[in-house]
Amino acid sequence: MSLRRGLVLGVLVVLAVVMLFPFLLVLLNALKSPADYTANGPLGLPESLYLQGIVDFWERVDFGLKLTNSTVIAGSVSVLAVLVSILTAYALGIGRVRGRVWIVAVFLLANLMPQEALVYPLYFLAKEADLYDTKLAVIIIFTAVQSAFGTYLLSSVLSTFPRELVEAARIDGAGRWQILWRVVVPICWPTLSVLLVFFFIWTWNEFFIPMIMLVSNDNQTVPVALGVLQGQRLMDATAQSASALLGILPAVVFFLIFQRTLTRGIAVGAIK
Amino acid sequence: MAVLTRPRTGRAGYLPYLLPAAVLFVAVIAVPLAMNIGISFTRWQGVGSPDWVGLDQYRTLFADETFWVSFGNNLALVVAMAVLPTLFGLLLATALFDVVGKRYARTTTALRAAFYLPQVLPAVVAGVVWGWILHPEYGSANALLRFLGLESWTQNWLGDERTALLSVMGVLVWIQLGYPLVIFLAGLQRIDPQLHEAAALDGASWWQRLWAVTVPQLRPEIFVVLLTCTIASLKSFDKIFVLTRGGPGGSTNTPAYFSFQNFFEKTNVGYGAAIATVLTVLILGLTFLFLRAQNRSDG
Numbered sequence: 222m223s224l225r226r227g228l229v230l231g232v233l234v235v236l237a238v239v240m241l242f243p244f245l246l247v248l249l250n251a252l253k254s255p256a257d258y259t260a261n262g263p264l265g266l267p268e269s270l271y272l273q274g275i276v277d278f279w280e281r282v283d284f285g286l287k288l289t290n291s292t293v294i295a296g297s298v299s300v301l302a303v304l305v306s307i308l309t310a311y312a313l314g315i316g317r318v319r320g321r322v323w324i325v326a327v328f329l330l331a332n333l334m335p336q337e338a339l340v341y342p343l344y345f346l347a348k349e350a351d352l353y354d355t356k357l358a359v360i361i362i363f364t365a366v367q368s369a370f371g372t373y374l375l376s377s378v379l380s381t382f383p384r385e386l387v388e389a390a391r392i393d394g395a396g397r398w399q400i401l402w403r404v405v406v407p408i409c410w411p412t413l414s415v416l417l418v419f420f421f422i423w424t425w426n427e428f429f430i431p432m433i434m435l436v437s438n439d440n441q442t443v444p445v446a447l448g449v450l451q452g453q454r455l456m457d458a459t460a461q462s463a464s465a466l467l468g469i470l471p472a473v474v475f476f477l478i479f480q481r482t483l484t485r486g487i488a489v490g491a492i493k
Numbered sequence: 494m495a496v497l498t499r500p501r502t503g504r505a506g507y508l509p510y511l512l513p514a515a516v517l518f519v520a521v522i523a524v525p526l527a528m529n530i531g532i533s534f535t536r537w538q539g540v541g542s543p544d545w546v547g548l549d550q551y552r553t554l555f556a557d558e559t560f561w562v563s564f565g566n567n568l569a570l571v572v573a574m575a576v577l578p579t580l581f582g583l584l585l586a587t588a589l590f591d592v593v594g595k596r597y598a599r600t601t602t603a604l605r606a607a608f609y610l611p612q613v614l615p616a617v618v619a620g621v622v623w624g625w626i627l628h629p630e631y632g633s634a635n636a637l638l639r640f641l642g643l644e645s646w647t648q649n650w651l652g653d654e655r656t657a658l659l660s661v662m663g664v665l666v667w668i669q670l671g672y673p674l675v676i677f678l679a680g681l682q683r684i685d686p687q688l689h690e691a692a693a694l695d696g697a698s699w700w701q702r703l704w705a706v707t708v709p710q711l712r713p714e715i716f717v718v719l720l721t722c723t724i725a726s727l728k729s730f731d732k733i734f735v736l737t738r739g740g741p742g743g744s745t746n747t748p749a750y751f752s753f754q755n756f757f758e759k760t761n762v763g764y765g766a767a768i769a770t771v772l773t774v775l776i777l778g779l780t781f782l783f784l785r786a787q788n789r790s791d792g
Contacts, residue, residue, distance in 0.1 A: 226592050229588050229591075229592045230592055230593060230600075232588075233585070233588060233589060233592070233593070233604055234604070236585070236608075237603075237604050237607035237608060238607075240607050240608055240610070240611065240667065240670070241607050241610070243622050243623070243626060243667075244610070244622075246626065246633050247622055247625075250633075258631070262631075262636045263626075263631065263632065263633040263636050264633060264636050264637060264640060304513075305513045305514050305517065306514075308510045308511075308513060308514065309510065309511055309513075309514040311507070311510055312507035312508065312510035312511050313511075315507075316504060316506070316507025316510065317504060317507075318504055318507050318508065318511065319504060324511070327518070328514075328518070330777070331518060331522045333724060333776055333777065333780055334522060334526060334773060334776075335727065335728050335749065335769065335772050335773055335776060336728065336730075337728070337730065337748075337749050337752045337753065337765075337768070337769040337772055338525075338526055338529050338766075338769040338770060338772065338773045339521070339522065339525040339526060339529065340753075340756065340769075341528075341529060341532065341539075341756050341762060341765065341766060341769075342524070342525035342526075342528035342529050342532070343521070343525050345528075345539075346520075346524075346525065346528075361517070361520075361521065362521050364517060365517035365518060365520070365521035365522060366521070366522075368514055368517065369518070369522070372514060397506060397507065397510075401510075422613065425615065426614075426615035426616065426617075427615075428615065428616065428617045428730075428731040428734070429730050429731060429734075429753075433757070443615070444615040444616075444617040444618065444731075445617075447615075447617055447618060447621055448617035448620070448621075448731065448734060448735050451617070451620060451621045451624055451735045452734055452735060452738060457631075458625065458628070458631040461621065461624070461625040461628075462625060464621050465618065465621045465622045465625060468614070468615065468617070468618030468621055468622075469614060469618055469622070472613045472614045472615065472618065473610070473613075475613060476606075476609075476610060476613045480606065483609075483613070
């Protein structure tokens with residue numbers, strides 16, 4: 222019995238190490254000098270700690286700027302999309318607006334649309350509206366995309382919201398707007414915070430539409446800068462491992478900060 | 494009841510709250526989608542005025558071998574992103590839950606985190622990581638094979654038509670595995686332990702209990718995972734872009750990538766729009782079938 226337990230545990234640990242092995246390889250090689258890499262290959266430990274590869278790559282892509290762009294875009298989208306979602310879900314879930322089932326269905330469909338079916342018109346319209354190659358265009362697009370999901374999720378959460386609370390607040394003389402901010406938002410805060418985190422990470426990770434919209438170096442996000450460089454096949458081994466490390470680090474930081482929210486959120490989001 | 498206590502205008506008072514979402518939806522989703530469908534009936538280079546050609550693009554598309562190859566490749570990606578992760582995720586989640594489980598909560602959390610980590614990476618970054626590992630000259634995969642004395646097994650993983658699609662599939666399994674694992678682990682907490690105890694008393698083996706108790710109990714989660722992962726695989730653009738750019742010789746092309754090529758590389762916009770429209774119809778059709786199957790099995 223306990224032998225079998227130990228064996229299964231052993232297999233699970235080995236598999237987990239296999240899953241993490243690529244991360245370890247990236248870390249080892251991003252800290253290795255090109256000469257060391259050429260002489261000893263990608264599997265050995267670095268002979269000495271070499272940070273120049275990362276510094277060079279950082280400067281080559283102006284990584285600080287890319288981090289700022291990604292943060293501005295993902296941050297704005299997550300706040301705006303949560304705002305839009307809660308407003309819509311309030312009208313649908315608590316306001317019980319006529320035709321709400323159809324409205325929710327439309328948002329669900331919007332959520333399924335492949336970006337391929339929207340990208341060319343969006344590109345065309347952004348050019349017409351002088352929004353092409355601006356962060357604002359990407360912020361508007363992803364606020365719409367994420368709030369389609371947020372509306373769908375939140376309106377099902379709010380449809381089970383305790384009506385006594387809303388009625389009690391109304392009897393106390395609170396209007397719709399006050400009820401939303403003083404009653405509904407505080408009570409739904411756990412769900413809203415999950416959405417904030419998810420919208421931030423999802424938007425951070427987006428590549429296709431940001432790549433089409435953001436052509437100038439000054440506006441590009443982290444994934445766009447790294448993806449375009451990788452697509453051009455212009456990096457050597459050291460640059461590639463440095464690029465991989467710089468791309469991984471923010472994701473790992475988010476993961477460590479938000480681990481609880483993430484795992485709780487995935488379970489909530491999937492079953493709703 | 495609520496109607497009695499409130500005037501009818503009560504509901505209408507909520508309409509302004511729908512305004513921001515309505516404006517965004519129309520501008521970013523409805524209008525572009527309609528435009529895309531419109532463009533798919535034209536021949537257009539992206540500049541000047543489009544020429545109306547009716548269903549020509551669709552006729553060309555259904556006779557286009559490149560499209561059908563890309564479609565077939567996408568079926569392979571469904572296997573890699575939906576089928577295999579669901580199977581492995583189910584096995585891993587049950588093993589983790591049964592063996593490590595609540596008694597060693599910290600170990601479970603650590604193992605779950607290890608499997609889930611690739612999921613939080615931007616797909617592009619996962620592509621950079623694997624593009625580097627699978628590089629024929631300086632990549633770790635071939636270095637490892639040489640180190641093990643398996644020189645003859647070394648490959649140009651992403652650059653050879655025979656191995657490219659399989660390599661992409663492997664990368665996708667690595668990326669995707671954590672998602673079903675986490676969902677199933679959450680679902681397993683919900684199952685009444687008495688079901689397993691009763692089955693064990695009846696002499697059911699671990700595999701029999703997995704099949705007879707766990708799988709039916711996890712049916713809602715399995716449905717959701719299969720549906721969302723299948724749809725995600727039909728939207729495979731970013732991974733293909735960084736790993737192979739659809740090559741070599743179209744052996745890893747997908748409809749999503751093929752539409753991008755037509756939109757932005759060949760400026761064959763009408764054709765790209767037709768591919769994207771077919772992709773949309775496919776996704777909506779699949780979702781409809783899935784939801785119907787789910788309703789039927791619930792009822």
